[in-house]
Amino acid sequence: MALTGLDIYKQLPKENCKECGLPTCLAFAMKVASGQVGLEECPRLTDDARGELDEASAPPQRLVTIGPDPDPVQIGQETVLFRHDEKFHHPPAVALTVSDSLDESALGDLCTEFKALEFTRVGETLRPTMVALINDSGSADTMSAAAQMLHSALSVPMVLLSDKIDALSAAATGPLSGARPLLMCTGEASADDLAALAKQAGAPICVAGDAETVADRVEALGKLEVKDVVISPGRTSTAEALQFLTQTRRAALKSKFRPLGCPVLVLADGDDKVAGMLDACAFVCKYAGVVVSNAWDGHLLVPILTTRQNIYTDPQKPVQVEPKLYEIGEVTPQSPLLVTTNFSLSYYSVEAEVETARIPCYILAVDTEGTSVLTGWAADKFNPETITNALTANNAGDKVEHHTVIIPGHVAVISASLAEESGWKVLVGPKEATGIGPYLKSDWNAL
Numbered sequence: 356m357a358l359t360g361l362d363i364y365k366q367l368p369k370e371n372c373k374e375c376g377l378p379t380c381l382a383f384a385m386k387v388a389s390g391q392v393g394l395e396e397c398p399r400l401t402d403d404a405r406g407e408l409d410e411a412s413a414p415p416q417r418l419v420t421i422g423p424d425p426d427p428v429q430i431g432q433e434t435v436l437f438r439h440d441e442k443f444h445h446p447p448a449v450a451l452t453v454s455d456s457l458d459e460s461a462l463g464d465l466c467t468e469f470k471a472l473e474f475t476r477v478g479e480t481l482r483p484t485m486v487a488l489i490n491d492s493g494s495a496d497t498m499s500a501a502a503q504m505l506h507s508a509l510s511v512p513m514v515l516l517s518d519k520i521d522a523l524s525a526a527a528t529g530p531l532s533g534a535r536p537l538l539m540c541t542g543e544a545s546a547d548d549l550a551a552l553a554k555q556a557g558a559p560i561c562v563a564g565d566a567e568t569v570a571d572r573v574e575a576l577g578k579l580e581v582k583d584v585v586i587s588p589g590r591t592s593t594a595e596a597l598q599f600l601t602q603t604r605r606a607a608l609k610s611k612f613r614p615l616g617c618p619v620l621v622l623a624d625g626d627d628k629v630a631g632m633l634d635a636c637a638f639v640c641k642y643a644g645v646v647v648s649n650a651w652d653g654h655l656l657v658p659i660l661t662t663r664q665n666i667y668t669d670p671q672k673p674v675q676v677e678p679k680l681y682e683i684g685e686v687t688p689q690s691p692l693l694v695t696t697n698f699s700l701s702y703y704s705v706e707a708e709v710e711t712a713r714i715p716c717y718i719l720a721v722d723t724e725g726t727s728v729l730t731g732w733a734a735d736k737f738n739p740e741t742i743t744n745a746l747t748a749n750n751a752g753d754k755v756e757h758h759t760v761i762i763p764g765h766v767a768v769i770s771a772s773l774a775e776e777s778g779w780k781v782l783v784g785p786k787e788a789t790g791i792g793p794y795l796k797s798d799w800n801a802l
């Protein structure tokens with residue numbers, strides 16, 4: 356919970372000595388509350404007061420780092436229940452399951468498959484984040500060997516799941532030493548055992564159970580100086596997992612209940628892969644920090660990654676592309692020129708259709724501050740003047756000999772005024788991007 360200036364002031368020495376560079380302790384407290392200076396600037400603050408302030412000002416949900424430098428994944432430290440209130444900050448890690456019972460050749464094949472799991476959507480590359488290594492063999496040596504192979508081949512963050520604490524310890528302190536894997540003991544283990552494992556491996560720990568059980572376990576680990584903890588409902592029904600996710604997020608953010616202020620790992624790796632994919636999408640929407648999934652097939656993985664991309668964009672900032680003249684394919688001065696806005700979804704819808712049609716085109720993305728065609732037109736940001744300015748600013752007249760633009764069908768109403776303003780010939784294209792291919796092949800080619 357954010358502390359007020361007055362809360363901070365109560366803990367300060369109140370000596371007004373100015374050593375912090377500010378005239379009074381109250382001025383210092385106000386600056387700290389607004390995040391402009393840190394507590395370390397006051398040399399006279401007692402250790403006790405510093406400890407209390409640090410604890411009280413800690414975020415309601417802990418940030419947990421998993422994986423090796425330089426590209427670890429960070430989860431948690433979310434501040435709202437609903438993304439329209441602000442935004443969600445740390446997208447959940449999607450961890451694909453790998454059994455340590457696979458032989459070397461099968462593991463190698465999976466590594467190759469993992470590297471190939473890359474998908475481009477609205478200009479972003481989507482890929483799974485982690486590997487979840489499951490100790491199906493029951494052998495510590497086998498798990499360590501598999502961990503070694505995956506780590507050398509992929510070097511991505513990992514989750515290790517085993518019912519044997521010795522197997523986790525062997526892999527985390529052996530081949531994964533320094534790689535900060537998330538360690539989840541699915542068997543019986545005391546808080547002392549888990550704390551020893553976390554300290555030995557220098558890695559975060561995942562504890563599972565119902566909300567009450569994990570809260571007790573997190574508190575016990577905290578007393579043993581283990582703070583990097585992820586919590587999990589374990590293997591439960593979809594409804595129970597969603598209940599756990601919402602209950603713990605609410606307890607952390609609304610009730611400031613710190614033992615549940617940890618990111619959550621959920622399992623969506625059942626035998627029914629389609630049901631698992633649907634579960635994973637629901638968990639992404641409702642607060643998961645790590646989703647363990649067996650969606651190795653693209654058609655199962657893409658919906659999960661797409662859901663994550665959609666939920667973790669900032670709802671207050673439209674996703675935009677750079678407003679400019681794009682060249683798609685081997686364009687010539689005779690290539691068609693399509694006009695759209697710089698709203699990512701609009702631009703990439705047009706670009707995808709042009710690529711599918713295999714007809715080289717220019718696409719002019721007009722700066723509408725990331726709004727779509729109709730919204731930009733309604734807000735007077737996509738009009739004859741802005742389109743003409745964009746044509747001029749991008750020297751379109753020098754690149755395109757025919758001086759003809761194709762505008763979206765939804766704004767056919769501006770065609771005459773655009774022709775007058777720009778001096779270009781204006782053609783009205785299809786209303787929907789899906790009509791671009793047929794339009795280019797028939798109407799444009801017929802010109």
Ligand code: SF4
Pocket residue numbers: 367368369370371372373374375376377378379380383396397398399400
């Ligand atoms: S250094 Fe500390 S005691 Fe001195 S004025 Fe600043 S806040 Fe107050």
